[in-house]
Amino acid sequence: MPNFAVEHVNRVRSVVQSRNGPGRSATANRITQSWIRCLDEYRLDPGTCAEPEVVSPAELCERQERLADVQAVAKVEMANLYQQLAGSGYAIMLTDREGVLLNYFGDPAFTHAASKTGLMPGAVWSERAQGTNGMGTCLFERRPVTVHQDEHYLSRNTGLSCAAAPIFDHEGDLVGVLDASGESRLAQQHTLALVSMSVQMIENRVFLHQFRHDFILRFHNRPEFVGTLSEGAIALSVTGKVLAATRSALFQLGLNDRSEIVGRDITELFNITFSGLIDSTVRKAFHPVPIFEIRNGARFFAVVYQPVATSGGRHAAHIGLLPGVAAKETPPPQPEGPLDKLQFGDPLMTVNVEKAKRVLERNVAIMLLGETGTGKEMFARAIHASGSRANRPFVAINCASIPESLIESELFGYRSGAFTGASKDGQRGKLLQANSGTLFLDEIGDMPVALQARLLRMLEEREVIPLGSETPVKLDIRLISATHCDLPKKIGMGEFREDLYYRLQGITLTLPPLRERADRGALIRHLAAEESAEDGPVELDARLLAVLEQQRWPGNVRQLRHLLRSMIALRETDRLTVRDLPPEYQTDTASLAPVAGEDPAGDSPCETSLNTLESAERRALLQVLQRHEWNLSGVARELDISRNTLYRKLQRLNIKPPEKSLIH
Numbered sequence: 001m002p003n004f005a006v007e008h009v010n011r012v013r014s015v016v017q018s019r020n021g022p023g024r025s026a027t028a029n030r031i032t033q034s035w036i037r038c039l040d041e042y043r044l045d046p047g048t049c050a051e052p053e054v055v056s057p058a059e060l061c062e063r064q065e066r067l068a069d070v071q072a073v074a075k076v077e078m079a080n081l082y083q084q085l086a087g088s089g090y091a092i093m094l095t096d097r098e099g100v101l102l103n104y105f106g107d108p109a110f111t112h113a114a115s116k117t118g119l120m121p122g123a124v125w126s127e128r129a130q131g132t133n134g135m136g137t138c139l140f141e142r143r144p145v146t147v148h149q150d151e152h153y154l155s156r157n158t159g160l161s162c163a164a165a166p167i168f169d170h171e172g173d174l175v176g177v178l179d180a181s182g183e184s185r186l187a188q189q190h191t192l193a194l195v196s197m198s199v200q201m202i203e204n205r206v207f208l209h210q211f212r213h214d215f216i217l218r219f220h221n222r223p224e225f226v227g228t229l230s231e232g233a234i235a236l237s238v239t240g241k242v243l244a245a246t247r248s249a250l251f252q253l254g255l256n257d258r259s260e261i262v263g264r265d266i267t268e269l270f271n272i273t274f275s276g277l278i279d280s281t282v283r284k285a286f287h288p289v290p291i292f293e294i295r296n297g298a299r300f301f302a303v304v305y306q307p308v309a310t311s312g313g314r315h316a317a318h319i320g321l322l323p324g325v326a327a328k329e330t331p332p333p334q335p336e337g338p339l340d341k342l343q344f345g346d347p348l349m350t351v352n353v354e355k356a357k358r359v360l361e362r363n364v365a366i367m368l369l370g371e372t373g374t375g376k377e378m379f380a381r382a383i384h385a386s387g388s389r390a391n392r393p394f395v396a397i398n399c400a401s402i403p404e405s406l407i408e409s410e411l412f413g414y415r416s417g418a419f420t421g422a423s424k425d426g427q428r429g430k431l432l433q434a435n436s437g438t439l440f441l442d443e444i445g446d447m448p449v450a451l452q453a454r455l456l457r458m459l460e461e462r463e464v465i466p467l468g469s470e471t472p473v474k475l476d477i478r479l480i481s482a483t484h485c486d487l488p489k490k491i492g493m494g495e496f497r498e499d500l501y502y503r504l505q506g507i508t509l510t511l512p513p514l515r516e517r518a519d520r521g522a523l524i525r526h527l528a529a530e531e532s533a534e535d536g537p538v539e540l541d542a543r544l545l546a547v548l549e550q551q552r553w554p555g556n557v558r559q560l561r562h563l564l565r566s567m568i569a570l571r572e573t574d575r576l577t578v579r580d581l582p583p584e585y586q587t588d589t590a591s592l593a594p595v596a597g598e599d600p601a602g603d604s605p606c607e608t609s610l611n612t613l614e615s616a617e618r619r620a621l622l623q624v625l626q627r628h629e630w631n632l633s634g635v636a637r638e639l640d641i642s643r644n645t646l647y648r649k650l651q652r653l654n655i656k657p658p659e660k661s662l663i664h
């Protein structure tokens with residue numbers, strides 16, 4: 001036996017005999033306790049040269065099968081983790097609850113040495129088989145542990161540094177361990193933080209998969225964290241009873257045990273009915289809605305996902321059974337998706353929605369253009385919620401609101417100590433957080449030029465190198481960007497890279513400003529209904545509606561929503577009139593034409609904002625439309641213009657079809 005091994009064996013024996021650990025820290029005490037177990041209880045020889053214990057291939061298969069759900073999800077996370085740590089001589093391993101190594105991602109530099117100690121599929125890494133070690137000791141302690149070099153019990157394992165975290169199922173049962181082991185001489189706290197994050201991701205995804213045929217409430221106290229690693233998730237039955245909850249859900253609700261929540265009705269936990277929650281989620285196009293927890297009144301933001309349909313149509317059965325939802329949601333032939341809920345007949349919005357639907361499952365970057373408040377983020381969320389990534393993270397980053405010096409680390413992440421002030425555990429950047437989901441880059445026009453180059457490289461190569469690392473991590477991200485800037489102008493001024501511009505716009509969708517939306521009457525009514533949902537319906541009188549329709553709305557839908565919200569809050573009766581408008585909106589009304597029918601002698605209200613030439617064009621076009629009984633294809637043909645050009649003309653000239661006519 002080599003000298004170092006003899007010394008290690010002697011040290012282990014003397015520590016165990018004197019019950020005196022290698023140091024006085026909690027970790028050292030835990031290591032001593034483990035050494036005592038190994039010698040006294042398992043009767044292991046710290047200097048053993050016996051071959052590592054390995055189960056038969058048939059048994060390995062059987063064990064892998066038993067943990068198939070976890071394995072399938074873990075594979076993706078193991079690959080991510082491996083790529084974050086690759087180059088530093090690490091292997092990532094998954095064991096079952098008996099410590100049998102099921103899956104292994106190894107750094108080539110390490111794999112050869114590792115197989116000699118038994119770091120290979122089928123090997124048993126329980127404490128009983130391998131003495132104190134990351135996987136085995138983690139299984140024993142049921143919490144994340146590091147075991148660094150000569151803290152190992154067997155002398156042959158003292159070259160290893162291990163960081164391991166336990167994986168629990170939704171009932172709190174330990175199902176396995178995720179471990180990163182390597183030959184690094186550095187302490188493992190940073191690696192342990194990464195391993196623990198991966199475990200949380202695995203637990204969340206397994207949960208979402210296992211309860212995919214039930215309703216799932218996903219929440220966090222910050223809306224932007226819904227859909228990410230730290231969200232809480234609660235599975236609900238068709239009647240709104242809690243079936244299961246993730247660890248993070250219990251943590252956020254301040255509960256210690258699942259029994260405090262499982263079997264309870266959602267209304268006992270939050271101040272909202274189940275059907276109300278589903279309704280508002282759908283109405284807000286899967287944008288998290290605020291809910292309040294009953295015990296302490298804490299505010300959360302939540303989204304409810306409906307069951308994924310099975311071949312037997314279990315989804316449809318659920319909807320049919322739901323109290324309150326059933327009546328409103330009589331199964332339509334083509335169920336309305338989150339995208340459909342954003343438009344009410346405006347031709348440009350209809351085209352946008354149709355185009356977005358066509359590329360839902362295709363790897364095409366989407367660029368959303370539009371003035372502030374036109375609903376770009378809402379549209380991006382609806383795209384995400386409509387596709388197969390709906391259960392994956394939606395990560396939004398506003399390039400204009402974070403300091404230039406921090407955008408890079410926000411996006412690409414950093415390792416511990418990468419810069420002054422960096423968290424000691426490092427951070428997974430937004431790009432990695434969004435992996436397998438959607439990344440929404442808002443205000444992309446404000447991204448610093450230097451970073452644009454890095455972003456472009458990431459898009460071309462579909463991989464990212466976290467700050468402070470040298471190893472790329474593969475990315476699978478749906479990218480949606482948005483801006484209100486004139487990007488071609490920025491390109492001309494050298495402030496935006498042309499190559500990135502073309503890369504970002506697989507398709508470009510321009511959201512119309514509110515003042516140009518042909519469906520703004522319906523949108524106003526829809527928003528008024530949403531804003532008054534909690535305290536009873538309101539009615540908007542015709543003149544108020546006309547006045548609202550003719551405002552300029554520099555802040556677009558956001559401004560409209562805020563105005564309606566305050567009018568509804570301050571109302572004296574449930575019938576809102578122009579008298580309920582704040583003064584700054586009323587000044588505009590004097591110059592507006594009266595509502596049709598109020599003053600038959602006056603010009604059409606729609607003409608008041610047009611110049612003489614436009615008014616003439618409008619009248620001429622109306623005549624052609626009437627001649628063709630509003631058949632737009634016929635009109636387009638007669639005028640020799642495309643239907644799209646005709647739509648734009650109708651919008652510009654503020655022409656709407658008569659109430660009951662169908663555009664065809």
Ligand SMILES: Nc1ncnc2c1ncn2[C@@H]1O[C@H](COP(=O)(O)OP(=O)(O)OP(=O)(O)O)[C@@H](O)[C@H]1O
Nearest residue numbers: 342343371372373374375376377378379557558561
């Ligand atoms: N189609 C819509 N239906 C209902 N509400 C909408 C719609 N579009 C936008 N809104 C509302 O308008 C507000 C602004 O939407 P959003 O934040 O998505 O706009 P934006 O264009 O991304 O704004 P900014 O450019 O300032 O980031 C939100 O509160 C949203 O509720």
